[in-house]
Amino acid sequence: MDPETEVRELKKRGPAAGEEVARRPGGQLGEQKRSGPYIHLVGRRRLKLAGLVVALVAAVLGAVCIGSAGIRLGEIWDILIGAVTATPGEARPVAQTVILNLRLPRVLLAVMAGGSLAGAGVVMQGLLRNPLADPYILGISAGASFGAALAVVLGVGLVTGSGLASQWVVVANAFVFGLLTTFLIFGLASLRGLAPETLILTGVALGYLFSAGVSLLKYLSSHEELRELTLWLMGGLVGAKWETLTLLFPVALATLLLLLRYAWDLNALAAGEEVAANLGVNVARLRRNGAVLASLLASATVAFTGIIGFVGLVAPHIGRFLVGNDYRYLVPVSCLLGALLLLAADTCARTLARPVEIPVGIITSLIGVPFFLSLLFRQRRRWWS
Template identity: 35%
Template sequence: MKLNNKHLFLSCILITALLLVVIISARYGAVNISLDEIISALAKQLRNSDNLTLNERIFLDIRLPRTILSITVGATLAVGGVLTQSLFRNPIVEPGMIGTSSGAAFGAAFFIVLGSTLKINVSEWSLPIIACFGGILGTALVFVLSKSNQRGKNSIPLLLLVGVAVNALFLSGIGFMSYIARDPQARSITFWNLGTLSGANWSSVIIVGITTIFCITLVYYQAKKLNTLILGEDEAKHLGVNIKNLKNSVLLLNVIMVSTATSFVGVISFVGLIVPHLLRITIGSDNRNLIYYGAIVGGIILCLSDFVARIILSPAELPIGIVTSIIGVPVFIILLRKKNYFF
């Protein structure tokens, strides 16, 4: 990414905004935590001290991991939207529309209900691994079934229609899992479908963080090749790009990081759809910039959405998927009506 004055200024603004959102999210909720208590908690953690107050424990064990997880998942969903829209050269494609999110959610529901019975609950990685398999299966179904007869290319209208059908299929599977589940399991699946960060802990932060950083780093080095797809697949081939390998590698990395995030927080809509559009209007279509800024803006939006979800009905909380949909739908409609929207 070329860091000229414009990008340097934008980076400073977004990073400052991200830090402010982190502080606000960490401080306020059902229990308000002062800055002095935050600083004290961090200092005691560095000294490995167990002499923590109740508010300090709330910050370290609940509020901080939840804030970090919201930023990480937001970055994952936004970058996932950038990658799918670039691969298919279509501005209304996102992971939720090509079977990735619904497949991952089905994998998670399958694990919640039948994991113990089938003896696949062997480690804390079992849930994201099963969700990844579900996401890969959903994406593969959409990708294979949307192949047109003309040179084996993906027809975008057909892809979207197949995506609707595959999503409906997996939602039916989730419904069946909910039907045969016990009450606690059914409640977990319901929250999965609406999205929630209430189960955030340091284990989920580490798993999602490692997966997200690894996958985003690898796809960033593919961004220059993705830029050639703007010209069309034939032109990209003439420039020496192996289209099949590029699509397979980027799709696989995208499925892994989105499925892992979905396995811990459920299905969260519109982040992967809205963020790439906002960025294209602001900074253009260079995927190197879109991946970098998308990770930051996605983190800001989801962290703010989680803050609203916790505050609006405090001490109860609203599922975060409801908040992102309420915000995302009007924004998306406004973007659709702009003449300079498509690329």
């Protein structure tokens, strides 16, 4: 083709592409598609979200019914309905105590702890843009363990056991040290501009430091202290009380709602820091606020339950399989999945070998790992890369 014809061709092409541009925003497009591809996608996600809510409610009711004390189903319903409507039923007082003071708080703590850990985990993954991130990635587990070890081994009145008071010392210590570690990591990493790699490496480094501290305290501890500390480090929901729930619930709910406000920002961050910045996201502020909130959530949970691993890492990934990577859906879905996972694991933990309890951390790994691996290898799509 000689150049002149070529140019004429070109001239034809330019405005042709331009016509399309000029016509926007076209009137027909929006009207013809009441149910566009996006509506379809969102609809399916909402359905899955609703399905998980139903599943969780069913699981809670089911878990309350399962246990070592033989209580008839009818009696349990009587007690639950009586508790809700505040009318004393005909149930035996013993059964009432077991259900209302033991099983129900424990089941609800499993739901709250699982949901909080998964919520904190999914946000950490998004903030650090790292599929390996979990709620503990910024040193919370190491810091909280060290705090708990300090309280158990060196704390006042622990061995002589003034029961309740000493338990709160451990809780408070674990919480404060967990959160302090996050602040420390942020303080150090901000010297180098808060890149995710810096944050993660600082977290890992400080983790080693704190675990050395825990080892030292273990070495110095007496038999009884060691046992108490080991149990705490394994994590578990044995100590569930209504007080625990009333302390944890408002914290968990508030932080989760605040974190949910960052959903669009997290979506934008998934496209890279530069793109997020261009979309109006203040990346440094998002990282700081998001990580502090997620750490607060995780620390509060860990303080009451000890270190429960795996849930906070895996629930978000199962969530990604289910609803994709839009954090508006992913955060609530992850929370629900985390709650379901931990509830299932804890119910197994307290019933499989009754009357002996198996530490829940062992169950989460025994059941969770094969389940997760099967998902991982069966999935055609990859929700991270």
